[in-house]
Amino acid sequence: EIVLTQSPGTLSLSPGERATLSCRASQSVSSSYLAWYQQKPGQAPRLLIYGASSRATGIPDRFSGSGSGTDFTLTISRLEPEDFAVYYCQQYGSSPETFGQGTKLEIK
Amino acid sequence: QVQLQESGPGLVKPSQTLSLTCTVSGGSIRSGGYYWSWIRQHPGKGLEWIGYIYYSGSTYYNPSLKSRVTISVDTSKNQFSLKLTSVTAADTAVYYCARRWGGTFDIWGQGTMVTVSS
Numbered sequence: 001e002i003v004l005t006q007s008p009g010t011l012s013l014s015p016g017e018r019a020t021l022s023c024r025a026s027q028s029v030s031s032s033y034l035a036w037y038q039q040k041p042g043q044a045p046r047l048l049i050y051g052a053s054s055r056a057t058g059i060p061d062r063f064s065g066s067g068s069g070t071d072f073t074l075t076i077s078r079l080e081p082e083d084f085a086v087y088y089c090q091q092y093g094s095s096p097e098t099f100g101q102g103t104k105l106e107i108k
Numbered sequence: 109q110v111q112l113q114e115s116g117p118g119l120v121k122p123s124q125t126l127s128l129t130c131t132v133s134g135g136s137i138r139s140g141g142y143y144w145s146w147i148r149q150h151p152g153k154g155l156e157w158i159g160y161i162y163y164s165g166s167t168y169y170n171p172s173l174k175s176r177v178t179i180s181v182d183t184s185k186n187q188f189s190l191k192l193t194s195v196t197a198a199d200t201a202v203y204y205c206a207r208r209w210g211g212t213f214d215i216w217g218q219g220t221m222v223t224v225s226s
Contacts, residue, residue: 033211035211035212035213037155037213043218044204044206044216044217044218044219045155045204045213045216046216047212047213047214050210050211050212056212056214088154088155090155090212090213092210092211092212093211095168096157096170096171096172097157097211098157099154099155099156099157100154101153101154102154
């Protein structure tokens with residue numbers, strides 16, 4: 001099973017700043033089958049990024065994903081108030097599909 | 109657009125079977141290319157994939173839960189279901205149904221909280 005470790009656990013930033021979230025895999029994620037999700041309190045997760053760098057339908061271009069192998073990054077270029085949430089990465093390159101433990105992005 | 113809605117008891121006794129149903133609206137569960145999934149989230153914790161099913165009935169389960177999980181599909185009702193046997197307090201979680209597309213989960217239900225307690 002591939003273990004995904006997200007860092008930092010909590011990130012405190014202000015609106016307008018740039019956010020960089022990391023997801024590290026315990027072994028290589030094949031074909032960059034890595035996704036990112038956003039979850040707000042009381043809501044289901046929302047797909048943001050798939051294939052490590054492709055934005056899902058309707059996702060603003062301030063969200064971008066990068067990386068390959070074992071190291072992946074989600075970048076939010078200029079934080080909007082609605083971006084403060086918990087973010088999860090997920091690998092779907094090998095079974096079982098696994099999620100990271102999450103990074104909480106909070107307002108500073 | 110496609111929407112998913114979970115339903116089922118919010119309270120289950122230890123050692124009993126947890127049963128949930130997900131109703132798909134706005135589209136057909138027989139649409140090719142999609143797998144219909146269950147995912148859970150323990151209180152204040154991360155996400156755990158439980159398993160998924162194709163409309164034909166092919167299933168894939170998380171090995172950690174495989175011995176206790178059954179996912180089934182009813183195409184006539186546009187529904188799929190989850191059964192988890194021999195539940196304990198460790199199975200207390202929010203259970204989500206979701207559409208799996210290309211390995212990702214692109215549409216989710218709102219989630220339903222299930223508590224295991226006597």
